[in-house]
Amino acid sequence: MNTPPLVAPGAVRPVIVGAGPAGLAAAQTLLAHGLRPVLIDEALKSGGQIYRRAPDGMQRSAKALYGFDHRRAQEAHQLGDRLADQLDYRPQTLVWNAEGQTLFLQSPDGLDSLSFSHLILATGATDRILPFPGWLLPGVFTLGGAQVALKYQGCAIGREVVLAGTGPLLYLVAWQYAKAGARVAAVLDTSRRFNQMRALPGLASNPGLLAKGLWYAAWLRAHGIALHAGVRLVKAQGESRVRSLLWEARAGDPLTLRETACDAVGFAYGLRSETQLAGLLGCTFQFDARARAWLPVRDAVGRTSRADVFVAGDGAGIEGADAAGIRGEQAALAVLADAGFAPNLRTIKRCANQRQHLARARRALDHAFPLPQEWAAQAEDSLVVCRCEEITVGKIRQAVREGGVREMNRIKALTRVGMGRCQGRMCGLAAAELVAFAAGADIREVGYLRSQPPVKPLTVGLVGSAPASNQEMETADG
């Protein structure tokens, strides 16, 4: 069934970054056609964040860890294990820089580099953060962080947990925590029920997605867990650790102020795409109104402005795990077509149909869980936005007001926001919201932080594989 390639196999060296649903699907598709891609992943085991695996020896069942998706999770794990032997699989490896057609890697073995003919970036997502007072207290985590603690480290973030923010993950994490034996003191959703009702027709296009969400919510209620929608997070309180969360039951109405005792908080406002590698590779970005963020431009199969670079999965735009798998397959099929393999038109058509179907449900989800619009207006000047560099809302507003600045890279230069360890991955979107609001500008006008290597911190003193050059380094020290 494999059509012989039109080009020499040696000339095709596909590399996939990320072993989540998109990366695994891409790898599987390439393997099925006789290509042996390199699959690079930061984690010890494949599965990505959504299907992140428990370490060896952990006792909890897949059902308890992954909920409705436990079969998918197990399938993904089995797929990852099965493929691992056939692939050039590089776990525990960070792609920290990319230049031209070369990737630069950091692993426990040291530094290395790798060239590609085709690259599929399936780099996934992290939590989208909008800080609130007290968010830096010990005991306050992101929702994704709370989930990683449970799935990977086998521990809960606290005994009495408030889960807050918005997005589908909120209800899943609440269910996972309750199942794990933590007391979930409250689930606080900043979106209003109205939004969720309005989204129903769209969600109906994917009854599974809708049913899952309703089921988690119903289960939580049935177990006596308080669910509140349309709230506003006011403050996490405590000295050395969070002890309670203050919130308004009706956002904007101080008369509805409530306090919930807890020893941990998990919060996030949906997810944001990890796009730095596409930035370093010079891919063109465009503003995505749905994500309120700049994302790599891509065509229907995920090809970016660079013919040899593809993006797939949540790293290209948040669509969820099911869509990620299809996106990964589509990108792989496009790579195969480039490499001279005759495309299987039926498969291509099936992917396109499935993806459109999922896209409709996804749009509905975004309507159901919007970002709190008033956040940038209401954030207090003393609130820290950039935790690495301890930059406050007030400092950003001051730079806009006094410096007349309304561009993100300039804000970074003047205030240090996004200059620390995370390089803006955690604070960049919230900072952009603040700048846009303070400048009275549309969020797209303020731009986005230019990517600089390393994608994540790089350790001095690791041994590189490149031959040592004896040339003197040229100096230019200002």
Added chain:
Amino acid sequence: MAEQVTVDVAIVGGGIMGASAALFLRRLGYSVLLLEASLCGSKASGVNYGGVRRQGRQLVQLPLSQRAHALWQDIRRLAGIDGEYVRSGHLKLARTAADMDELEHYRQLSQDFDLDLRMLAGSDFRRRFPWLGNEVIGGSLCPDDGHANPRLVSPALAQAARAAGADIREQTRVLQAGHSDGAFHLVCAHGLRVRALRLLNCAGAWGHEIAWMFGRRVPESAMHPLMMVTEPLPLFMHVSLGMQGGGIYARQVDRGNCVIGGGRGYALDAQFARPGARDIDALLRETSRLIPVLKGAQVIRFWSGCEGEFEDGNPVLGPDDRVPGLFHAFGFCGAGFQLGPAVGEVLADLVHTGQARVPISAFDIRRFEAQPWQPEPIPTTARQRGQEQK
């Protein structure tokens, strides 16, 4: 949307040179329009390493550098902020006895300039800098040299110039420039037209493009220094470092981050540069060899920028001999940040009196002409002339 502006002096480039010139010219009462293609202080002036050093400069630069040294002392008065400026000392390291000889030779040659260089070696050197690697055997310390934060200083100088009444236009590229009827005529982005009696070319790595608008070719090339910064670490590096014969350079800021440079990045396009893989590797290796305590530290960012340079290591600074009223100040070869305030002052001198307060003939644009041209020797009184004007 056409707009016509008439001023005494138009300045092309809002880096540290152009912004300083705008500031000094305003103090003399000239009307000033500063045209910046991007944002003030966002190119080399804002993203350089931040060395504020005299040690190691060619002797012809020292009169200007000494004057800059005096101006840096009052940087708060000039820029409105201290810009994290510290006189930490600058330690130039030697790996070999030959390096030590070179440093000693420089110390003797520069004795006229009050650099107060001190040769350090042996156990005294080890005791003072126990965190340096063993292959370093000594160095030359210039106690009053130091470092500052270019990201803050350069934009602040432009802010200060604006506060002093300069008309500053950002995102306003100069598209055409000409000289006729005793005045300069500029066509800029957004339909802006400018008539100016004097024109200052402070366009950095793009200075040759402005010179070429007046038919002048200069052999300026672009280079892209490679730098990196670590996460905040406990304070240990109380001095700014350089290497005899080239190598890495390093400083630690008050917040604890170590800023380390060495080698080159590469041009992404005409406007931006990016750290390159080859020299990143070398920079990391050299860093762990020379500063072994940094092994295991996390680098959070590499970056680069666009500097203009000439083969002889000196900038172009001074009047254009063919176009009356045109003055150049560009191509500072990766060492212009410290000179910035003094260059601004010299440019204001040239506009105001026609005479620079320190000798600058070594930087004359005529040195690139086919006809051999010799700069005048530096007068021995240069040092006094540099000091008097405080």
